Amino acid sequence: MSYLSEQEIIRRKKLDQLKLLGINPYPSEEYNVTSTICNILKNFTEKETISIAGRLMRLRILGKASFGEIKDHTGCIQIYFSKNHLDSEEMGKEDTYNIFLKKLIDIGDIIGVTGFLFKTKMNEITIYAHKLTLLSKSIRPLPQVKVDKKNKKTYDAFSNTEQRYRMRYVDLIVNDHVKEIFLKRTRIIQEIRNFLDDKGYIEVDTPILQSIPGGAIARPFETYHNTLGIPLYLRIANELYLKRLIIGGFHGVYEFSRNFRNEGMDRIHNPEFTVLELYIAYKDYYWMMNFTEKLMKCIWNKFQEKENNHINFKTPFSRISILDSIKKYTGFDLEKMEKEDLRKVCQKLHIEENVKMSKAKLIENIFEEKCEKNYINPTFIIDYPVEMSPLTKRHRHKKNLSERFELIINGQEIANAYSELNDPIDQLNRLREQMKFSEKNTKDESMSVDQDFIRALEFGMPPTAGIGIGIDRLVMLLTQKNSIQEVLLFPQMRPEKGGKK
CATH class of the missing domain: 3.30.930.10 (Bira Bifunctional Protein; Domain 2)
Incomplete structure (x- = not known):
């Protein structure tokens, strides 16, 4: 695995540990989703029990309690994990928090969360998680784009054009726009x-x-x-x-x-x-x-x-003929010109031309180079x-x-x-x-x-x-x-x- 990064090696080890614990990192069973994040945020009801699924985008471990952020196809919402209340299918409460969440779950993993809704002291709608399910393990780390919502600034953006086009799937995950x-x-x-x-x-x-x-x-x-x-x-x-x-x-x-x-x-x-x-x-x-x-x-x-x-x-x-447009922006009247005359016009205007080009192509080149940009x-x-x-x-x-x-x-x-x-x-x-x-x-x-x-x-x-x-x-x-x-x-x-x- 010499071609793998350190993070990728660590994640593969976690994959093996999950299997040893009897946890399928890619389960086949249907996961029951009761709502979307967008619907939850629009129709918040205190203490309502919900079940959602999505990608874990943030995770901040704080001892006996932790905060995360999950993203589905409609938006993001904060999750609150408590050591005393978090459970899973395969593990007891203490191991679910100390081993499953803290040591085996990574940012980028696709998870299911069941819990009830509440608002934090900062008035942020949050899911109080009491059940955590791993739905798909991510073995390659996501770019960590940091967004300062207060100051409207983005740090470490995934913005390299070639990478974005090659890995559109990552682009879609981390760049909401x-x-x-x-x-x-x-x-x-x-x-x-x-x-x-x-x-x-x-x-x-x-x-x-x-x-x-x-x-x-x-x-x-x-x-x-x-x-x-x-x-x-x-x-x-x-x-x-x-x-x-x-x-x-x-x-x-x-x-x-x-x-x-x-x-x-x-x-x-x-x-x-x-x-x-x-x-x-x-x-x-x-x-x-x-x-x-x-x-x-x-x-x-x-x-x-x-x-x-x-x-x-x-x-x-507005409507204007192509020959009138060319005359307006170049000063040349092409109406009666033959191919050789058009080539000379292109030469004077420093526009690409050669003997193989047709009259149509020469006129097209003149219009595209000298006229088209003027029509807003x-x-x-x-x-x-x-x-x-x-x-x-x-x-x-x-x-x-x-x-x-x-x-x-x-x-x-x-x-x-x-x-x-x-x-x-x-x-x-x-x-x-x-x-x-x-x-x-x-x-x-x-x-x-x-x-x-x-x-x-x-x-x-x-x-x-x-x-x-x-x-x-x-x-x-x-x-x-x-x-x-x-x-x-x-x-x-x-x-x-x-x-x-």
Whole structure:
């Protein structure tokens, strides 16, 4: 056990001692919990007998009496242990206190406590324990985070970013605010679901394993199906499957889609991420802008943080075309520029460019580098060049543009929406053009031609509006977090050096 710390060695010895005493450190029996800590604190009744279970977070031995703190999924409460009144299933009162509690129980152990409620002289609600049960022995010590509630200070915080993301389970145990982020994430998703369900739209599931990585321009993760003998791809988008359902007769469908892209990682990108995709028949992108305003305002009003009051969610949201935005913040009018002209603009603006980049990619880079950060209040960036939007209808009034918008809030893209292209011949031609360019220049990122999707379009798809909303980024916005890793329970990371300890 040379790789173990001194504390880990001691705890393993305690584990052996417990077994010698006939105490199962990992019992199978159900433990009867009569209340939660939150309910106890809200509905305190003097002398009420209760039974709770949770993790021991503090333990202070004071001779014949000791104080501890237990934490369940709803909160923390103080426990009072008395030598003369504490008992257990396996041991007598004196041994329960002197041996079981004082020598064999550790901070981090999961315990059950039965006792009655009272208030201390400091008016703190406390459980007077008369029975103690070990439910799971912790053989690895927790970080000891000390909180000075009076002065609102935290000492020895478990705050190392890499450790927190790798050991999210520890992060959740010792940093209460982290759990609140993910509870809020769940409530946000549920509120969106309720909003869409109330409109009569149907939640569906579409394949994660796909034979063609379609619906977006991205590099996929590839795998292989042994029985079928074919390569498969983790989905980069679910768009084409949801459109198939509109073709099949559904009026409105949505999916909280887990997508996967084999690309770079930074504070707003993770290889797997969650997107809400919504498609409504007989609507267009103008309708979708109005709908998005209503949805976003609803979510904002319910979940905004006080610190977010610098963002004004007054409707209607501002609207500006992407080319006008670029002209406003760079001074360059890109409307009639060809690829080489765009490259020269990038060079002048010190923006990444190379000969392999398409016109769409060059325009996208300019906007993201020079414009996006300026939009703090919700703003619709509209009317993208056709080259940037191979799945979008051409604009009904503006030549060479498409009926597409992105919603930018606090300098980040939150949503992307189209009047969906439903002309099968135009769609096939645009996908083929996209493929030609990809094969010639950027093989890692491509828009594949899904022949079955084209066949589906040939049966006729009604005019349709579609939108994708980045759930992770929306949660970042509503929880005031600057990194996507903060709102993912288990963000992707490199394996630990030296193997698992």
